Amino acid sequence: MSISVLGAGAFGTALAISLAQNGPVTLWARDGEHARQMQATRTNARRLPGVDLPENVSIDADLSLCLAADLLLLAMPMQQMGDFLKTHAEKLGGKTLVSCSKGIDIATGQGPTGLIRAHCPGARAAVLTGPSFAADIARGLPTALTLACTDHSQSLQTALSTPNLRLYRTTDTTGAELGGALKNVYAIAAGTVIGAGLGDSARAALMTRGFAEMLRFALMLGARAETLSGLSGFGDLVLTCTSSQSRNFKLGHALGANEPFDQTITVEGVATAKAVSKLAQSRDIEMPIAAMVTALTEQKISVNDAVQALLARPLKEE
Ligand SMILES: NC(=O)C1=CN([C@@H]2O[C@H](COP(=O)(O)OP(=O)(O)OC[C@H]3O[C@@H](n4cnc5c(N)ncnc54)[C@H](OP(=O)(O)O)[C@@H]3O)[C@@H](O)[C@H]2O)C=CC1
């Protein structure tokens, strides 16, 4: 099965490196100069410095060549995916499209599979998600992910598993994509708690109540509870809320510590918090932590006021 990875960011590059253990992989960079640099240096200095690109990875800026592959991995920021699918809908029609992005599209309230269905109804949609930092995958460290596809495809699972990248499959695409999207919102909150010096106990409380929000929201949207308890939900929540490698955690930490943060860094949880809060409000789903993350990132509330507001909520059953 020929594979192209569309998006030469940290994650797309890491996946291409891992999949190159199975056979040739093409990595598409939208920027010709970036592609030339990677071809010349055999490394992605812009997005994943310090890791060599194996021979089996070829880099191309010509999208039409890359689209000839059987299997296309979408590895771009979530808020860019809708436009990408719309622009190239005709060529993506009969393909298997595996979204590797984590988030909810703010314009439509859809996750990746909803966008694929809307723009490329003839394509087969899958989701690859779970606890994994690009740098870990690229270095060949052991990683386990969830592969979600409604048709339960074992051949897809085999094609995307490598000796150190172990995939578990599910048909619950809704649960898998919502787990990956929502955990970023709570990683921002966890980072804020630690940055503000509120302690590990407060972080544990926040992660647990955040998980309750994730479950409540995802079940209302048709997900299965066991998916949220798996790698793509609980697993990724644990990773991103406890690691300073996470960009979402780092943004939260900067907010909590009142320090500057580089706005060019991809932090999916900011847009997703907004999208989730809007959806939760329209469906009457209680998501107080997500609402606070939205207000914090929009600078509508101070960290101290957000914490006080959460602590002052009426006492309730767990
Ligand atoms: N990094 C990680 O550890 C992980 C990331 N993910 C997910 O992967 C997705 C991508 O993140 P990541 O790779 O880290 O992000 P990066 O910030 O490293 O890179 C983003 C990449 O997307 C490209 N890009 C931006 N806009 C478009 C567009 N319109 N069309 C095509 N390509 C575009 C950028 O190109 P350019 O360089 O030209 O700007 C860049 O190469 C996110 O949803 C993230 O949550 C999932 C698991 C782990």
Ligand SMILES: O=C(CO)COP(=O)(O)O
């Ligand atoms: O999704 C990730 C780990 O599973 C990467 O997290 P960040 O986007 O917060 O760096």
